[in-house]
Amino acid sequence: MIFAQIPLPTPRASSQGAEIDDIILATTLVTGLAFVLVTAVLITFCFLYRRRSEDERTPRILGSTVIEIIWTTIPFLIFIAFFVWGIKIFQVHLTPPDDAMEINVVGKQWMWKVQHPEGEREINSLHIPVNRAIKINLTSEDVIHDFGIPAFRNKIDAVPGRTMSTWYYPTEVGVYHIFCDQYCGQGHSAMVGKVYVMEQKDYEEWSKAHAEGSLALEGRKLFLKLQCISCHSNNSGARAPVLEEIYKKRVPLQGGGEVIADDSYIRESILYPLKKVHEGWQPIMPSFLGQVSEDDLVKVIAYIKSLRRGDIPVRTEQFYPPIGAPTQRTEVQSPKTNTENSAPKESVPKNTPKESAPKGGK
Ligand code: HEC
Ligand SMILES: [Cu+2]
Missing domain, CATH: 1.10.760.10 (Cytochrome c-like domain)
Incomplete structure (x- = not known):
């Protein structure tokens, strides 16, 4: 948790955030240091061993086993250390606690559809309670997307035909970005959303107001x-x-x-x-x-x-797939029909009723 003290522009709002920041900063520091050292030696040697006169001949130097062993072993051990450290963190990300609240997320060109345990649904937003483990079950209806929440230091691919899982333990109440982190076509940059981390009682209230049938x-x-x-x-x-x-x-x-x-x-x-x-x-x-x-x-x-x-x-525009892209989506992969599925598409008239009236009427 040493490096995690450094303030960063992206807020850190999950329990796993500090570990991820630690390992990223440590990797950057170690590799950065190696870069600086190698560059310094390179430049120094350029001057130190430059050709000093026209008739100076380059000496023939054969390899040194000792040096070879040293510069193979040290980086090897350093990288193995990072590997073990990384695997440990990854392992934690892969194993949600048993009492985690499960939320289903489906990515599709170009939106995120979310379904809560009590049936509440939302699009391009995710409301979750603070200080509670949240397990995300993720899939895609079409191409590969990636559900990324920088503030939680977590991203995971949404792969069609598969359910991927990850989990968070949000620690800070607030509103954070959701991005699609995998280029997925024309509307990729608009495939964004917000995650709302709320106090438990606010979440319950929200949940009640959005429950199916309310x-x-x-x-x-x-x-x-x-x-x-x-x-x-x-x-x-x-x-x-x-x-x-x-x-x-x-x-x-x-x-x-x-x-x-x-x-x-x-x-x-x-x-x-x-x-x-x-x-x-x-x-x-x-x-x-x-x-x-x-x-x-x-x-x-x-x-x-x-x-x-x-x-x-937010109004979600309807993007048309590029020419040549498969237009028919396989029914096998799509989960059961979502009532909100088509709502944002329908809700994007080019004209408001008022504006379009004179055209037809007069
Ligand atoms: C063509 C654009 C348009 C559409 C469509 C529209 N509204 Fe409005 N609405 C407005 C504007 C502009 C105002 C503010 C001016 C006014 O009070 O009339 C407003 C005001 C309101 C207000 C009062 C809020 C306030 O701050 O005073 C309510 C409530 C409201 N709309 C609800 C609705 C509902 C519900 C629908 C759909 C059934 C709807 N509106 C459809 C443009 C629209
Ligand atoms: Cu996407």
Whole structure:
């Protein structure tokens, strides 16, 4: 844990992080030192043994067994030491504790689909409790991806037709990056996400709100299906307010005054969006009167009320595979149908309902 004291730009948020940092820094130091030594000797010898006159002849030097043995044995022992050290850490990564909470992750071009033990699902985000072992079961629906979380110092390939496992023990509450660490096609750079490490009670709350069949989860599906996400997304430059944590907050209104965002305000905003317009936003939201049944409205409102920071998904664009790439995916490998599977794809209209209306209408 000596080297692990050095501050690094990437936060360290898992119990295994320090060990990994130690071995990486030690390897870098030792090999770096060897590099400096070899280079120094090389440059010194260039001067020391340079040709001094036109008729100086190069002496014939034959090998030295002693030197050969020394410079073979020392690096060999050093590398073996690193190998043993590395294997020990790797072994720990391969063997999750028995009480680990299991989460299934599926990679596909180009998103991460996550399923929790109680059935909660999410895309491109992973909510987990702090100070609890988390086992990840990973697979891929198409090509090889790699589920990498730098803050946990962990990455593992997602291989189609196989389930790979790894585990974490998150130690710091916070939000960290998920990257796809294996080049997997055109949308590879967009195959990113966030991991939310939460206090146990926050996780339970989140879990309850996202459990299969809960109102909020049903509402989430409607939110995607009704394409609310085309405006209310987490993308920078989205055209509408992000609806996270608005419940019971004050909303300043255009033309002065303000209103508390309670159930009835949310309801009115969906059915009669122009009645009260959030100050600073364009009144572009179409009315959903007649498009959402009362039952569904209740679910959508429950979803909006449940939203915490980072809950609103980012719009995932549909990327088309490059020409020549296999278009038909083998059904054998795909796990059972995921209801959220197609949601982000559908939720990316090129035009909002409002914008596209005049084209067809006039
Ligand atoms: C065409 C873009 C667009 C779509 C689609 C859209 N909205 Fe909006 N929405 C807005 C804008 C812009 C505002 C802020 C201006 C206003 O209050 O009308 C807003 C405001 C709201 C508000 C009030 C929040 C606040 O901060 O005042 C709620 C709640 C809301 N929308 C819910 C929804 C729901 C639910 C859907 C889907 C059924 C939806 N919106 C679809 C653009 C959109
Ligand atoms: Cu990928």
